Amino acid sequence: MNKLEVPRKFDRAARGYDLLVGLNPGYHQALRRSARALGLRPGMRVLDLGCGTGASTAALLATVPCLEVVAVDASEGMLARARQKRWPPTVRFVHSRAEDVDEGRFDAVFAAYLVRNLPDPDATLRHVRGLLKPGAPLVLHEYSVRDSWLRTALWTLLCGVIVPVGWLVTGDRSLYTYLWRSVMDFDGAGALRDRLRRNGFVGVRSAPVPGLQLGVVHTFLGRER
Numbered sequence: 001m002n003k004l005e006v007p008r009k010f011d012r013a014a015r016g017y018d019l020l021v022g023l024n025p026g027y028h029q030a031l032r033r034s035a036r037a038l039g040l041r042p043g044m045r046v047l048d049l050g051c052g053t054g055a056s057t058a059a060l061l062a063t064v065p066c067l068e069v070v071a072v073d074a075s076e077g078m079l080a081r082a083r084q085k086r087w088p089p090t091v092r093f094v095h096s097r098a099e100d101v102d103e104g105r106f107d108a109v110f111a112a113y114l115v116r117n118l119p120d121p122d123a124t125l126r127h128v129r130g131l132l133k134p135g136a137p138l139v140l141h142e143y144s145v146r147d148s149w150l151r152t153a154l155w156t157l158l159c160g161v162i163v164p165v166g167w168l169v170t171g172d173r174s175l176y177t178y179l180w181r182s183v184m185d186f187d188g189a190g191a192l193r194d195r196l197r198r199n200g201f202v203g204v205r206s207a208p209v210p211g212l213q214l215g216v217v218h219t220f221l222g223r224e225r
């Protein structure tokens, strides 16, 4: 699948998205864990890039309830689901590609399950760096299996369940076969840390999310220099 088509695929999958992620018992807990790595404080202005139906937005607010959040996604279908939920007045949903976001400067950026889907991750990471205030953090929450044959095998095994269940719930198999392949093709944790450094982030580190994410999902932290 051409990566420019990914948001359109999510338009079609939006109806079943919350049900599917709800079937993964560690999903929301893992997002909250990565959101905590941002070190947020009340009143901060935060960008949730690729917010989807708002699961990552909710994770940010669970960490610190009083935040100004600009939640951006390129899929109108996913945003429509997000907007149906109850949010504080300081949360705003914006339809835009990550590459085009022009919403001023932020105290922190969170991007959960986004970067793997970008047509040009390097250019977008540089764009995101420009959206951060000096020294402010970026956290990526992302699948990364290529550094470990065990995690690669585990991911393929998990997709033996995820692909048919996703197909059953949404009636579309292509997004879920794409999910399997995109993770297999994407950076290992070391390569993604290097990618962040290469695009100007400092203090880069990462850790696998423990527990039910089985080490296939990682938290990556970097800072605007």
Ligand SMILES: C[S@@+](CC[C@H](N)C(=O)[O-])C[C@H]1O[C@@H](n2cnc3c(N)ncnc32)[C@H](O)[C@@H]1O
Pocket: 006, 007, 010, 031, 049, 050, 051, 052, 053, 054, 055, 056, 072, 073, 074, 075, 078, 096, 097, 098, 099, 111, 112, 113, 114, 117, 118, 119
């Ligand atoms: C797997 S969902 C993750 C949603 C949410 N962050 C979460 O944790 O549940 C990935 C989201 O990224 C969005 N997306 C993909 N490419 C994008 C792009 N270039 N710009 C903005 N959003 C994009 C999709 O529309 C989709 O809603």
